[in-house]
Amino acid sequence: MSTRVAAAVVFAAVFALHLLCLPQQGLTDDDDFYAPAGIRCARWVGEVFTQPTTALAQPGIDAAFTLNHEHPPLAKLVFGASWALFHRGLGILGALDGARAGCALFAAVLCATLILWLWRSVGVVTALGSVALLLSLPRFFFHSEVATLDVPVASMIVVTTALFTWAGQRPAIGRAVVVGVAFGLACLTKLNAPFLVLPCLGLVLAERWRGFDIVVEGRLPLLRFPPLPSSLWAMALLGPLVFVVGWPWLWHDTLARLGAYFAFHLQHYPILFFYDGEIWNKPFAPAAAVVEMALITVPVVVVVLGAIGGGSATVSLLRIVRNAGASPAPALRDRVLALVLLQALFSVGVVALSAVPRYGGEKLFMPFFPFLCVLAGQGLSLVARAGADVLGACFGPRVHTKAGRVVVVVVLLLLASLPGAVGGARFWGGFALSYYGELGGGLRGAVARGHERTYYDVADKELARWLDQNAVGQKVSFQPNHKEYVRTYRWLRNDGVIRGSFTLVDRVDAADVVVLTHERRWSTYPALLQQLAARPEWRMRHEKRVDGVPLYTVFDRR
Amino acid sequence: MPPLRSTALVVVFVASLVFTLLQPGWARDAAPERFVAALQHQRALVQPGDTVLVQPPWRDDVVDALRAASVVATQTAITAAFAPRHGDPWPPVVVVADSSWPLPAALRDRATNIIDDDGISLVRIAEVSTAGPFDLARASVSVSGPDGDFSCPWNPERRRHVCVGLPEWMTVGQDTLTIGGRSERCFWAHPKTGHSLVIDYGVVDVAGRVSFSMALTDSAADNPAGAAVQGTLVVGSHQEQLSVQRQRGFHDVDVAAAGRQAVRVELRTDNDGQRHTCYRLATGP
Numbered sequence: 023m024s025t026r027v028a029a030a031v032v033f034a035a036v037f038a039l040h041l042l043c044l045p046q047q048g049l050t051d052d053d054d055f056y057a058p059a060g061i062r063c064a065r066w067v068g069e070v071f072t073q074p075t076t077a078l079a080q081p082g083i084d085a086a087f088t089l090n091h092e093h094p095p096l097a098k099l100v101f102g103a104s105w106a107l108f109h110r111g112l113g114i115l116g117a118l119d120g121a122r123a124g125c126a127l128f129a130a131v132l133c134a135t136l137i138l139w140l141w142r143s144v145g146v147v148t149a150l151g152s153v154a155l156l157l158s159l160p161r162f163f164f165h166s167e168v169a170t171l172d173v174p175v176a177s178m179i180v181v182t183t184a185l186f187t188w189a190g191q192r193p194a195i196g197r198a199v200v201v202g203v204a205f206g207l208a209c210l211t212k213l214n215a216p217f218l219v220l221p222c223l224g225l226v227l228a229e230r231w232r233g234f235d236i237v238v239e240g241r242l243p244l245l246r247f248p249p250l251p252s253s254l255w256a257m258a259l260l261g262p263l264v265f266v267v268g269w270p271w272l273w274h275d276t277l278a279r280l281g282a283y284f285a286f287h288l289q290h291y292p293i294l295f296f297y298d299g300e301i302w303n304k305p306f307a308p309a310a311a312v313v314e315m316a317l318i319t320v321p322v323v324v325v326v327l328g329a330i331g332g333g334s335a336t337v338s339l340l341r342i343v344r345n346a347g348a349s350p351a352p353a354l355r356d357r358v359l360a361l362v363l364l365q366a367l368f369s370v371g372v373v374a375l376s377a378v379p380r381y382g383g384e385k386l387f388m389p390f391f392p393f394l395c396v397l398a399g400q401g402l403s404l405v406a407r408a409g410a411d412v413l414g415a416c417f418g419p420r421v422h423t424k425a426g427r428v429v430v431v432v433v434l435l436l437l438a439s440l441p442g443a444v445g446g447a448r449f450w451g452g453f454a455l456s457y458y459g460e461l462g463g464g465l466r467g468a469v470a471r472g473h474e475r476t477y478y479d480v481a482d483k484e485l486a487r488w489l490d491q492n493a494v495g496q497k498v499s500f501q502p503n504h505k506e507y508v509r510t511y512r513w514l515r516n517d518g519v520i521r522g523s524f525t526l527v528d529r530v531d532a533a534d535v536v537v538l539t540h541e542r543r544w545s546t547y548p549a550l551l552q553q554l555a556a557r558p559e560w561r562m563r564h565e566k567r568v569d570g571v572p573l574y575t576v577f578d579r580r
Numbered sequence: 581m582p583p584l585r586s587t588a589l590v591v592v593f594v595a596s597l598v599f600t601l602l603q604p605g606w607a608r609d610a611a612p613e614r615f616v617a618a619l620q621h622q623r624a625l626v627q628p629g630d631t632v633l634v635q636p637p638w639r640d641d642v643v644d645a646l647r648a649a650s651v652v653a654t655q656t657a658i659t660a661a662f663a664p665r666h667g668d669p670w671p672p673v674v675v676v677a678d679s680s681w682p683l684p685a686a687l688r689d690r691a692t693n694i695i696d697d698d699g700i701s702l703v704r705i706a707e708v709s710t711a712g713p714f715d716l717a718r719a720s721v722s723v724s725g726p727d728g729d730f731s732c733p734w735n736p737e738r739r740r741h742v743c744v745g746l747p748e749w750m751t752v753g754q755d756t757l758t759i760g761g762r763s764e765r766c767f768w769a770h771p772k773t774g775h776s777l778v779i780d781y782g783v784v785d786v787a788g789r790v791s792f793s794m795a796l797t798d799s800a801a802d803n804p805a806g807a808a809v810q811g812t813l814v815v816g817s818h819q820e821q822l823s824v825q826r827q828r829g830f831h832d833v834d835v836a837a838a839g840r841q842a843v844r845v846e847l848r849t850d851n852d853g854q855r856h857t858c859y860r861l862a863t864g865p
Binding site for chain 1: 588682
């Protein structure tokens with residue numbers, strides 16, 4: 023099978039899988055920020071063709087892009103386009119699900135890119151393994167089906183990284199331009215995209231460090247740098263250009279708006295984060311929190327395979343450093359694995375080691391997960407080879423036939439993907455953010471250690487439908503953070519997921535029914551639990567528990 | 581014989597799968613009766629004002645069992661939910677934990693001399709107050725005015741005084757608020773229209789000078805329709821007043837005093853619409 027056909031098949035299968043699954047997913051509190059902004063952006067694109075003069079004037083641009091102008095527009099534009107296609111055009115998805123299909127599209131592009139990138143450069147098993155393992159991660163799967171920017175930016179970072187190694191194979195201006203444009207598009211997706219350039223620079227330094235030299239011209243010693251690849255120059259030159267050209271909000275008052283964009287993110291307001299049994303705000307949670315969340319929110323088998331693949335990638339990186347400047351140039355396999363390792367380390371390191379707020383479980387370092395899965399795919403490939411050796415020693419040479427190897431790979435792939443897939447099924451329907459891997463002791467171990475049992479104020483449809491049937495005519499309050507549910511439940515009503523047989527009220531004392539979501543980052547949570555669970559005027563009516571841990575509890579007034 | 585490296589890789593992979601299979605069954609929940617028995621044996625650990633904290637946090641059945649068994653005084657709070665802010669002083673807590681499960685680092689780092697009673701761990705955590713003489717938890721807080729007097733007892737779970745019978749924003753406790761464009765730690769104290777909110781620290785040791793700073797949050801200070809908030813610092817027989825209304829940032833007054841002094845803060849306003857007020861109190865030479 024050709025690589026392109028395989029990539030097309032994977033793209034279609036992953037996109038179809040997400041389209042089938044996303045109507046069941048719960049809503050995050052970010053869906054209501056990005057989906058409406060995306061729909062407005064998409065309408066503006068339509069107006070550019072129908073009423074160009076009005077649309078391209080500043081009032082027209084501001085009307086379309088003021089909403090959620092803290093974030094660049096690419097992913098939102100895709101959300102808007104998918105809303106137009108799947109909701110308005112084909113009518114097969116609700117309004118929000120139509121927008122969320124845009125995120126699924128990014129996830130499918132990401133998986134297809136892994137196939138195109140790795141199939142020939144590293145190997146078929148690594149390529150297929152990385153896709154299968156990525157799809158098995160419950161939290162990543164959830165993030166792939168909600169209208170947020172984290173999976174889109176992860177996808178764009180992987181695409182740009184893949185293109186960077188592709189351009190390095192055969193340096194040409196055309197390839198460099200493609201990398202520069204892709205980098206600009208990644209920057210148009212979310213603020214963490216520009217950091218992808220640092221590992222690329224790291225790889226270049228590893229390859230060319232012997233090119234540093236001190237030369238004496240006249241009396242002054244000068245440091246001579248090795249030449250940089252044209253794709254890095256293209257990133258530096260074309261990236262900012264694409265960023266400004268691709269974001270109509272910056273077409274007017276460019277400097278002021280750019281300044282406001284950077285200022286917003288440099289002084290990002292702190293967000294509460296419950297970690298190690300305490301609420302962190304300022305100071306932010308320690309760097310170790312990021313590393314811990316990266317490792318305990320995925321199945322242990324993926325971590326182990328990632329470590330094996332990481333070892334292999336480290337060998338590749340060391341080989342590149344040792345042979346720097348020698349001919350022939352490093353093998354593509356080594357370049358790809360080394361860059362994957364650097365990207366994985368940087369995506370976690372940027373959040374762990376910089377002075378940025380740390381919150382939201384794993385969402386801030388979403389690009390880490392595809393790179394981890396590439397390393398795990400490489401680990402799987404090595405284990406498959408080792409497994410064939412071991413089985414060959416036991417059962418003879420037939421294991422080493424092509425069919426024998428395929429059987430070994432398929433069995434290992436299933437075994438490696440199964441823990442995540444089972445976890446995904448057990449936390450299905452909007453509870454995936456409560457999934458913890460075995461290194462964290464599962465949900466129970468993580469909660470006992472003082473980690474948050476859920477976050478993102480997820481409005482799951484299971485509860486919404488239960489309330490619709492069992493709280494008819496009643497006033498319902500979500501605690502401790504009611505305001506987010508006002509926004510998400512509006513979508514559930516408008517999309518016909520629920521009839522809206524109940525009304526939402528902010529205050530507990532005005533409510534007939536209170537849903538306690540057990541998000542412990544809110545300092546009011548202990549008193550709310552005390553008030554609802556220990557006072558006679560309230561009784562528990564319904565509860566969602568996984569592994570004995572309550573994820574939400576519904577109380578009603580006696 | 582397969583190469584050692586191949587065997588090692590296969591063993592590591594299989595070990596990770598075995599770990600995956602076995603891990604969920606490693607720890608089981610102890611029966612509530614064991615918690616009750618353990619706390620009965622170690623009842624002397626619990627002192628007046630303590631909170632009994634059940635671990636792990638999903639054991640609401642243990643909370644119910646401990647309440648039903650009346651092992652500790654009825655006014656002792658028993659809870660499985662405890663979420664202190666990092667950096668804040670802790671109230672005294674007695675942890676009653678199932679030893680099968682790990683403790684959060686925040687508890688583990690503070691827990692010394694853990695008692696093990698048949699698989700149930702018990703430990704009392706009581707930090708030395710870092711609040712200096714102005715320990716809010718020990719202060720007496722009340723609201724008085726034309727609608728009557730309201731008491732605001734200390735709520736150890738919310739880490740603040742909560743005024744009984746008044747709106748939910750009528751609390752006094754530490755917060756992080758935006759003041760003067762920065763995140764500032766100070767004590768939230770919202771006055772009530774026409775009433776006097778009194779935070780009485782009792783008689784405390786002061787060291788030459790007592791400083792009182794007061795501010796509105798930036799959004800409150802920016803509200804052109806907001807009324808003034810008057811703050812009064814009373815130290816012994818001396819008092820100083822200040823008023824904040826439409827200015828961002830803290831405003832300060834000092835009272836010179838030394839030795840044992842009665843210290844009290846009073847806040848008033850004619851209209852409590854968005855009067856998000858915060859204060860600080862310090863003493864020094």
